[in-house]
Every structure is written in structure tokens, then in C-alpha cells.
Amino acid sequence: MDTQLMPREKLIEYGAGSLTNSELIAILLRTGSKGKGVLQMSEELLNYYGSLTALLSAEVSELMNIKGLGTAKAVCLKASLELGQRIFREMSENTRVRLDEPEGVYCLCHDMAFMDRETVRVISLDTKLNYRGLNTVSIGILDSSLLHPREVYKPAISRTAAAIILVHNHPSGDPSPSKEDEGITSRIRNAGETLGIKMLDHVIIGSGRYYSFAAGKVFTAEVAHNDF
Known part of the structure; x- marks a missing residue:
């Protein structure tokens, strides 16, 4: 696997399962900010919250505590996390337990x-x-x-x-x-x-x-x- 591929190209080439959490988040953020690449921003976000479950609970205003992460990026990330939750809930509801x-x-x-x-x-x-x-x-x-x-x-x-x-x-x-x-x-x-x-x-x-x-x-x- 070519480790030099950017997250988007890596997903296309090897599938979503090949990406790290920070790479998946980087795709959602799309771009970095002045002086900070998108992968760096993604890693900073994960380090700040410590886990994906903690990130899931963060509100849009809290996500924007990360320097360079504006409203558009925070809203996109929050919506994606919520969609993932709803997919899992739907799967749980359709599973006979x-x-x-x-x-x-x-x-x-x-x-x-x-x-x-x-x-x-x-x-x-x-x-x-x-x-x-x-x-x-x-x-x-x-x-x-x-x-x-x-x-x-x-x-x-x-x-x-x-x-x-x-x-x-x-x-x-x-x-x-x-x-x-x-x-x-x-x-x-x-x-x-x-x-x-x-x-x-x-x-x-x-x-x-x-x-x-x-x-x-x-x-x-x-x-x-x-x-x-």
C-alpha cells in the first residue's frame, strides 16, 4: 500500500476500511486552514477529545474550539457523526433482540x-x-x-x-x-x-x-x- 496517498485517493484505491480515524475525519473536513494541513487538524481534533465516542458527544460550538475548524467544517462533521449513529440505531432496531x-x-x-x-x-x-x-x-x-x-x-x-x-x-x-x-x-x-x-x-x-x-x-x- 502506498503510504503517500492522500486520504481520498487512499479510500478509492484500497477502500474505506484501510483508512485511520484521522484520515476518515480529514475527508469530512476536506481542507485545512492557514498553516495547518487537513490531516494535522484531524489529528489535533482526535487528540483533543481522546476518543471517537467523546467526539460524538461534542456540540458544534465545542468542535469549533479547534483552531481553524469553522462552522462549515464543524456542522459537516457533526452531521456525519449523527448519521453514523442513526445507521447503527436502525440496524439495531431491525435486528431481532x-x-x-x-x-x-x-x-x-x-x-x-x-x-x-x-x-x-x-x-x-x-x-x-x-x-x-x-x-x-x-x-x-x-x-x-x-x-x-x-x-x-x-x-x-x-x-x-x-x-x-x-x-x-x-x-x-x-x-x-x-x-x-x-x-x-x-x-x-x-x-x-x-x-x-x-x-x-x-x-x-x-x-x-x-x-x-x-x-x-x-x-x-x-x-x-x-x-x-
Whole structure:
């Protein structure tokens, strides 16, 4: 392999799998800046964040902390990373996993481990516990006074779901449930009983670990994380 090839030519000649992370990012950035080549900028970006998963969580304004990386480059990079996440999520949704087990829920929603804000999702299931859909119902600080059962069950009702699984993340990385989490679980479960929609579980996603209220314990993740 000709190591002198530029990333774009290298991809054409040998395929995308032959490129390093910095070379792939360099293609997205397209050009460098005054006094800084595109590969140098790409390597600086990776060194600044330390990993692709950390880069994935960065907002456009944060990406622009890298000297020479303007709005256009930051937006293009952010859009590409988000598209990669959506592709992986779509693949996960189309893969038959057992959602009646915490491991299956983590497999579907493990991208939440990389989010820097608390996010709440609802997985809708039919009477045979087959997957019907995934919806984000809240982003921000999880507060039982703000997270209304109506918002949680709205997507389940629209999908005529028979059951749901509540999923949210702890940006701290520790999936251990708080008193607030326990209160939310009880409140949402009780509302579901009134509506005739069963809440099978509430899974909290942490860093490499997740907690299941149904199982009453923390699990260590065994699925591999894909870096984008």
C-alpha cells in the first residue's frame, strides 16, 4: 500500500476500511486552514477529545474550539457523526433482540451512554413483546415533576402498544438508581396500569453498565461499542 496517498485517493484505491480515524475525519473536513494541513487538524481534533465516542458527544460550538475548524467544517462533521449513529440505531432496531431482557434493551439503546444530557426514551412493544418503535420523550434534567406520564405513553398509544420499556441515561456513567428514578418508575408504572399498558422495565444506561428495575441489579455490558 502506498503510504503517500492522500486520504481520498487512499479510500478509492484500497477502500474505506484501510483508512485511520484521522484520515476518515480529514475527508469530512476536506481542507485545512492557514498553516495547518487537513490531516494535522484531524489529528489535533482526535487528540483533543481522546476518543471517537467523546467526539460524538461534542456540540458544534465545542468542535469549533479547534483552531481553524469553522462552522462549515464543524456542522459537516457533526452531521456525519449523527448519521453514523442513526445507521447503527436502525440496524439495531431491525435486528431481532430479546427486549424482554435488559441486555436486549441495552443493545438497542447503548448509544445513550455517550450522551451528555439525561435523555428519556420509550420502547413500544406489542402483545407478543415484539418491537413496535422507539421514541425520545424528554431531553434534559430528569425530574418526576416535569416528566408527565402522558408524554411517556403518547407514542405507545399511537402505536397501539400493549407494553413499554422506559429507558434513560446517567451522564455520570453510574447507572445506580436514585430516589428520583425510583419515584419516576413507580409513577409511570401506575399510570400504565390505568391505561392498560404494562411497563415491563425501566433501564438506566451508564458507561459500560446498565441497571434494570425489573431485575433489581446492575449489569456489565457485553455488547461491543461501535465507534463512529
